[in-house]
Amino acid sequence: VRTLVVKDTGNHPDIEEGKKPDLTFYANTPEARKAYELSQDQLEDAKVTPEERRQYLGRAAWPHACVFVEFKAAENKNPFEKRKDEYMPRDTDDARKARGQMYQYATAIMNAQPRTHVFFINIWRTQATLFYADHSQFVCTKPFNFTGKSSALSTFLYHLGQMNREELGYDPSVIPATAEDIAAVNDVRAEMTTYHQDCVADAFFESGWPVYRVTMPAEQAGFKQPQEDGDFLIGRPLYKIYSPTGRATKVYAAYNIKTERMCTVKDCWPEEWEEGEHTKYECIQEAKVRCTATCLYGGFVGEQKTKTCDCMKCTRPVRRHYRIVLKELGRPLDKYSSSGELIIAAYCVLKAHRDAWKKCGLLQRDMSPYNMVFDEVDPRDLAEGERPAIRGLLIDWHLAKSQDELNSGAKRVGRSGTWQFISARLLMNPTAQNEVSDDLESVILIMEWMALRFHEHRYLVPVDCEGWLKEHVLNFFEFRSYDQGRHHVGGIEKWRQWTTGRRTWQPRDTMSVLVKLLDSLLQLAHNHYLALEASAPQPAPPAKSTFEPDFTGTPTKELESDSEDEEPRPQPGPSTVKTTDKGTLSLATHAEILAIFKTAVKSLSKGFVRDKVSDKFQDIGMATEKFSLAENAKQPRQSKQSKQSKKKTTSEQQEKGLLRRSLRLSAQASAAGDQAEGSSKPVKRRSDQMEGLEEKDGAKRQATGITRRGSQLQNSV
Structure with a gap:
């Protein structure tokens, strides 16, 4: 990517999740333009001043977003504060919400794209903070004054425009699919089961998401599988985790180019010490365990690891990119007839x-x-x-x-x-x-x-x-x-x-x-x-x-x-x-x-x-x-649900009340059990399968600070 365009997306949320960062950087490609451009009616209806802003309006489109910028002006929404010559995360509800909003946007980009990391910017009045996020944690610079002829912000934006796809955070093992690749899927989908046809439509044709080609190397072929490279198409994921850090599991309904059949591709970021899931499948398949899936490929993606732990001392683990391909694309259990x-x-x-x-x-x-x-x-x-x-x-x-x-x-x-x-x-x-x-x-x-x-x-x-x-x-x-x-x-x-x-x-x-x-x-x-x-x-x-x-x-x-x-x-x-x-x-x-x-x-x-x-x-x-x-x-x-999220404290109190009431009802039912018909x-x-409660807790802790300790912001970008 050599050319980036910036759009004012603060009033036009993405179609799927209703989120709308103030500014969004996009690659200047036909696919991205199709996603972010507004219709003529929408442009005419937009209430903007001055009039010159209208030409810069666009829609938030996470599958194509490169970088985002979030602006805050109110004092209580400043994410950080200075304490004894050190900048610390501000410990107020409004500040936590401001940080949480940015983390949600970063998560949305990583969920919608094959990413290793994401850059984003926060601007509060005349202060800018540059962020770098991967699946271990988020790091940032100290807030700095960006006004004047020369500043770190203008230098950063210049270098941002010079970055290639990998430097911007795109996974180099995944490339955009060709029109011929996508047409091949369309040619055979009528021969598939109804469920697989629905998956094809949602992943490749009706969602508007980009389609990518993933190649698995021959050395990662599964037990008794042909020792050759495998090529697969992926689009909109079937499942993703709404957490900015952790395993970041995404499951795709994928198309096997060689067999012309649907299969499953699972992409995640386990901790560095963890053994790959394919090793469990090797044991299972060698033992001829019935009623389990067949592993076609599995292994770590090159040397891709999270880097934030290298630039600041923390207890959060280094994570490594992992991918596994299963022969079967199963119908979910809740789809039983x-x-x-x-x-x-x-x-x-x-x-x-x-x-x-x-x-x-x-x-x-x-x-x-x-x-x-x-x-x-x-x-x-x-x-x-x-x-x-x-x-x-x-x-x-x-x-x-x-x-x-x-x-x-x-x-x-x-x-x-x-x-x-x-x-x-x-x-x-x-x-x-x-x-x-x-x-x-x-x-x-x-x-x-x-x-x-x-x-x-x-x-x-x-x-x-x-x-x-x-x-x-x-x-x-x-x-x-x-x-x-x-x-x-x-x-x-x-x-x-x-x-x-x-x-x-x-x-x-x-x-x-x-x-x-x-x-x-x-x-x-x-x-x-x-x-x-x-x-x-x-x-x-x-x-x-x-x-x-x-x-x-x-x-x-x-x-x-x-x-x-x-x-x-x-x-x-x-x-x-x-x-x-x-x-x-x-x-x-x-x-x-x-x-x-x-x-x-x-x-x-x-x-x-x-x-x-x-x-x-x-x-x-x-x-x-x-x-x-x-x-x-x-x-x-x-958007409506986003507004409701501000009522967190009230909803938690209501939930606790519901649980207390349910406990009372349970006691009543137990006491009356023998009197009810047939009760003798x-x-x-x-959304992390919770990927373990430790990841849920990590996601919550991220909303309260840059790290759990929150000891000091680092000049890490």
Whole structure:
């Protein structure tokens, strides 16, 4: 990039997220002009003075933005202040908001483009501050006076205009795709599955995002894959993390140029010491673990590392750029058409989890609906007349640990995984090590989540239904607080449900396969937690079935009985947790939960029921992206929501009130449980995957200062 243009974007936000920096620098290319130029009507309607400003107006367009500038004039919005000859981050709400606004803009650029770093500028009255941001932290100069004939600002802008793409922060391993590349995708997309067609449209054609070509070197080919370079097209990401620092994971629906099939490209910035995820897949594929994805390529991207830790002393880790390509582009778990599909997918995933543990000694440690997908087989790979089998895949193994690693203890402080689906035991004991039972409990929690989100249910106490659902989800899946050791803790309501064997809600169709499965899973978790604490209620005798199927489906042949399924159930395995003389550690091995799912899958041979309804979480205004609901609710995606983010304190107070009310309702429901119809038998119920709570905390800390210590601003740019 040799030519940059500057546009006044302060009144015209980007279409997708509603953010609008005051000035934005763009490359002077046809693609960028198409994105930032305003229509003639918009230009005429713009209220600007003086009139000469009109020619410089443009729209914020993060996929094409190079650098941005943010202006502040009010005294209380000055991000920094001088204390004893040192500039420090100003510790006021308005100053924190001003810094947070800039960090959001920098994050938006890094999310929308293949970037290693970003430059941006803050101007407060006659003072300018130059920033450099990468995925470890943000660094900046001391504020300086930029007025006069010669200043550091004009020197910086001159050099900015002379930078090439790599110096501006663009990833040199990614190049713009050609028109021929994009046309090739369009030529074959009609032959793909409906889900893959939707992904192609969103990634390459309808979003307006640039399309890039990524080349993976032959030496990074996966286990038993051809030793040759691989070329893939990527566009708008399927998933991205709204955090300025951390792993910065982005997942793309990618097009494999060689095979003309859709696949998955995952791009992230793990800590320098971390082992690549492809090594876990090598072990899995060598052991022939079923129902997992196939790794085509994986490895670190050249010598790309974060540089901010080199220019100032800090405890934040150096991060290295990593990329992995999976052969499959799976359909998300929440896209199931009926509970039958959901049950089969979960059964497949449990088998994959068991095989990985028994054959490789790997514990996945992040069982969530975001890491369970349906295998979306391309129609061109099926025989004539062949129907695709229903098959679930367990993906995302970057948090997996071997038995030796589990025994050696944690390498970082904080609970890694997806908070909503972490077991009650781990949430209430923040220093405890993961066990098989914790991953299996996560599967039970996933089934609860899906039942609440997509199936009809009723409540065992008289409450406002919509209000109760939101309270219950926040309390049961989201609640967290700090203990005295500064660890995140939670899981109180999960623990209560498992130890009492009662829910505060009940599925409406008590005769369905899903509900019977949920009942059995609740009893399984209840028995397991009895070995830790309470006593179990006696279940009621089963009711007679009145089942009538709506349609049928074909499970994958990998679910047919095998020698491992027919073995007698082993005694519960060893556990590090304290037990009592009541209950059994029924989740310590895979045997019992697999037997429960096997029974449910056999029941599905009669046919499936169209029992999935519209998204109840969406109906009550709760987000369902791949990170915490509570966190996602604070992410401004449109201008109106940006205004609402200013009411943070009020919303937090309301949320705490909701949680307290939900706790009271839970107690009422537990007391009235035996009086409710059918309640004597235990019944039960998609933005960082949090990439570990330490990243969430890092994102919050970034909004309060340049680093966590905030000791001194550095002349680092």
